[in-house]
Amino acid sequence: xxxxxxxxxxxxxxxxxxxxxxxxxxxxxxxxxxxxxxxxxxxxxxxxxxxxxxxxxxxxxxxxxxxxxxxxxxxxxxxxxxxxxxxxxxxxxxxxxxxxxxxxxxxxxxxxxxxxxxxxxxxxxxxxxxxxxxxxxxxxxxxxxxxxxxxxxxxxxxxxxxxxxxxxx
Amino acid sequence: xxxxxxxxxxxxxxxxxxxxxxxxxxxxxxxxxxxxxxxxxxxxxxxxxxxxxxxxxxxxxxxxxxxxxxxxxxxxxxxxxxxxxxxxxxxxxxxxxxxxxxxxxxxxxxxxxxxxxxxxxxxxxxxxxxxxxxxxxxxxxxxxxxxxxxxxxxxxxxxxxxxxxxxxxxxxxxxxxxxxxxxxxxxxxxxxxxxxxxxxxxxxxxxxxxxxxxxxxxxxxxxxxxxxxxxxxxxxxxxxxxxxxxxxxxxxxxxxxxxxxxxxxxxxxxxxxxxxxxxxxxxxxxxxxxxxxxxxxxxxxxxxxxxxxxxxxxxxxxxxxxxxxxxxxxxxxxxxxxxxxxxxxxxxxxxxxxxxxxxxxxxxxxxxxxxxxxxxxxxxxxxxxxxxxxxxxxxxxxxxxxxxxxxxxxxxxxxxxxxxxxxxxxxxxxxxxxxxxxxxxxxxxxxxxxxxxxxxxxxxxxxxxxxxxxxxxxxxxxxxxxxxxxxxxxxxxxxxxxxxxxx
Numbered sequence: 051x052x053x054x055x056x057x058x059x060x061x062x063x064x065x066x067x068x069x070x071x072x073x074x075x076x077x078x079x080x081x082x083x084x085x086x087x088x089x090x091x092x093x094x095x096x097x098x099x100x101x102x103x104x105x106x107x108x109x110x111x112x113x114x115x116x117x118x119x120x121x122x123x124x125x126x127x128x129x130x131x132x133x134x135x136x137x138x139x140x141x142x143x144x145x146x147x148x149x150x151x152x153x154x155x156x157x158x159x160x161x162x163x164x165x166x167x168x169x170x171x172x173x174x175x176x177x178x179x180x181x182x183x184x185x186x187x188x189x190x191x192x193x194x195x196x197x198x199x200x201x202x203x204x205x206x207x208x209x210x211x212x213x214x215x216x217x218x219x
Numbered sequence: 220x221x222x223x224x225x226x227x228x229x230x231x232x233x234x235x236x237x238x239x240x241x242x243x244x245x246x247x248x249x250x251x252x253x254x255x256x257x258x259x260x261x262x263x264x265x266x267x268x269x270x271x272x273x274x275x276x277x278x279x280x281x282x283x284x285x286x287x288x289x290x291x292x293x294x295x296x297x298x299x300x301x302x303x304x305x306x307x308x309x310x311x312x313x314x315x316x317x318x319x320x321x322x323x324x325x326x327x328x329x330x331x332x333x334x335x336x337x338x339x340x341x342x343x344x345x346x347x348x349x350x351x352x353x354x355x356x357x358x359x360x361x362x363x364x365x366x367x368x369x370x371x372x373x374x375x376x377x378x379x380x381x382x383x384x385x386x387x388x389x390x391x392x393x394x395x396x397x398x399x400x401x402x403x404x405x406x407x408x409x410x411x412x413x414x415x416x417x418x419x420x421x422x423x424x425x426x427x428x429x430x431x432x433x434x435x436x437x438x439x440x441x442x443x444x445x446x447x448x449x450x451x452x453x454x455x456x457x458x459x460x461x462x463x464x465x466x467x468x469x470x471x472x473x474x475x476x477x478x479x480x481x482x483x484x485x486x487x488x489x490x491x492x493x494x495x496x497x498x499x500x501x502x503x504x505x506x507x508x509x510x511x512x513x514x515x516x517x518x519x520x521x522x523x524x525x526x527x528x529x530x531x532x533x534x535x536x537x538x539x540x541x542x543x544x545x546x547x548x549x550x551x552x553x554x555x556x557x558x559x560x561x562x563x564x565x566x567x568x569x570x571x572x573x574x575x576x577x578x579x580x581x582x583x584x585x586x587x588x589x590x591x592x593x594x595x596x597x598x599x600x601x602x603x604x605x606x607x608x609x610x611x612x613x614x615x616x617x618x619x620x621x622x623x624x625x626x627x628x629x630x631x632x633x634x635x636x637x638x639x640x641x642x643x644x645x646x647x648x649x650x651x652x653x654x655x656x657x658x659x660x661x662x663x664x665x666x667x668x669x670x671x672x673x674x675x676x677x678x679x680x681x682x683x684x685x686x687x688x689x690x691x692x693x694x695x696x697x698x699x700x701x702x703x704x705x706x707x708x709x710x711x712x713x714x715x716x717x718x719x720x721x722x
Contacts, residue, residue, distance in 0.1 A: 059645045073394055076409055084401035087663040088408060095390035102383060138440040162613055169609040188613055198263055201621055
């Protein structure tokens with residue numbers, strides 16, 4: 051039961067209740083004309099979110115009593131176990147966070163090039179040659195967009211220390 | 220008539236025609252890239268038009284803006300990623316068709332609908348010039364508020380058998396839309412002290428986060444190609460036949476597109492949802508919507524192209540831009556030394572017809588090129604997604620970053636993406652959230668202006684009453700058809716909301 055109550059679906063429903071509750075609380079601090087719209091939307095949604103949370107708990111409790119099987123609340127049509135789904139999601143999310151950290155460190159152009167090369171080599175499992183072609187194709191593409199849109203991609207810490215040539219700098 | 224023929228001869232002159240083709244190619248490229256839309260295209264082309272002959276500049280700019288709603292169908296159908304704000308609803312049925320291996324059919328139908336919608340928009344632009352003024356002026360803030368409510372009434376049909384979650388999802392969208400500066404007073408709401416949130420979360424990030432991010436992650440988790448079948452199935456010609464078969468749907472949705480387009484302030488992001496919701500509400504056999512019904516592709520695609528013709532009416536005749544891209548276009552007119560306004564009909568009638576011809580010809584070329592390209596491009600759907608995923612991540616981060624060019628865009632994409640993924644997994648209708656977000660500002664602003672300007676009497680205006688009756692009739696029709704469904708159909712559509720939310 052504890053396992054089920056902590057399932058993502060219930061947590062999400064509870065977060066919705068808290069979010070709309072915060073919406074009401076925060077709206078009271080605004081000027082009259084700024085508060086009307088978010089206050090009334092939040093009030094209605096808070097009531098609905100509470101009803102939804104109660105329903106979710108009811109469904110979970112019923113499922114526990116009927117099946118005794120844990121963690122079956124995923125509504126997507128997966129043909130792989132849910133634990134694998136969550137595990138893979140966390141893995142790919144970690145990869146994305148790693149990309150973000152890398153952008154913060156060495157800037158967008160270098161990070162995305164390295165990301166493409168490593169992704170192709172180790173996740174898509176291509177040869178180093180194909181991976182390098184993909185990486186440089188990506189770099190070429192973002193450089194072209196940068197020129198056309200007159201946009202500088204985010205630079206990292208390294209660009210503050212070392213003067214790198216365009217498009218890496 | 221003489222002015223129209225003169226303008227046609229100017230547009231068909233090789234040097235001008237070259238600019239039209241260049242505009243079409245730029246528009247096609249921008250449309251194919253998810254998240255980039257007319258504003259980006261206009262911004263790229265604007266520096267080029269300095270000192271240019273106005274007819275050539277019109278051909279270039281209108282050629283570009285006219286085909287974005289055509290080519291943005293590629294990412295919407297093949298990857299479930301909105302190509303631009305005008306093609307969000309195309310995902311609902313276009314992407315399921317691609318999953319079934321019928322991407323070519325969906326694209327063929329979409330491009331034909333886009334072509335007809337675009338030509339319809341150009342034709343209406345021609346006819347409406349003499350009578351546009353009283354029509355545009357008849358729509359004040361109360362009527363625009365009611366139109367926004369009409370858009371919100373679509374939440375019901377997009378939530379299937381989960382109306383509660385649909386309304387809650389719309390509430391999430393409304394609250395995301397309320398982030399940042401309030402329209403009525405100088406007050407920043409729900410910013411948590413974060414500077415980035417003072418301007419709110421840009422539409423491109425909400426769209427990419429709710430739809431593109433979850434789709435990319437799910438395909439990576441599944442480790443398969445986009446198409447669940449190895450062969451591509453029906454071809455684009457079947458799509459063209461579908462479009463011809465459902466010509467009345469295209470006509471109806473083109474009319475919706477023109478009307479929404481020529482109303483300044485409502486924004487082009489709404490038109491596809493209104494057309495999509497309308498077609499579900501007025502259809503008896505709606506069981507397949509959200510699972511790959513070709514009518515769900517035809518409706519938004521005809522409407523979003525038709526809106527470009529409509530959008531030019533207030534821009535050219537009143538100097539009031541109907542959308543973001545039209546606002547930049549307005550800047551372009553001023554660069555060319557043309558003052559938009561009623562004088563366009565008397566002093567620059569040749570330019571008006573250049574705009575109309577450019578719009579019509581660009582739609583023909585754009586649709587033709589897209590149909591030509593659709594066969595090789597649909598092959599992308601059978602490539603294992605591990606090859607596409609890194610480039611898709613590149614594109615969504617790039618598209619997000621150009622929204623306000625700050626780190627906040629990338630972080631907002633991550634947050635919206637996780638929200639979208641969780642919503643998708645647990646059957647929260649994401650289209651309802653997007654509609655809520657898109658209409659949030661309109662609802663608040665127009666309600667505020669209506670009450671300030673007219674008090675309670677805004678509800679007694681003829682336009683408001685007519686629109687209220689349309690909303691009631693539209694909802695009643697939807698409920699009527701829902702109840703008329705057979706028990707078999709009911710059981711088949713039991714999982715509609717879940718499937719729709721997964722689009």
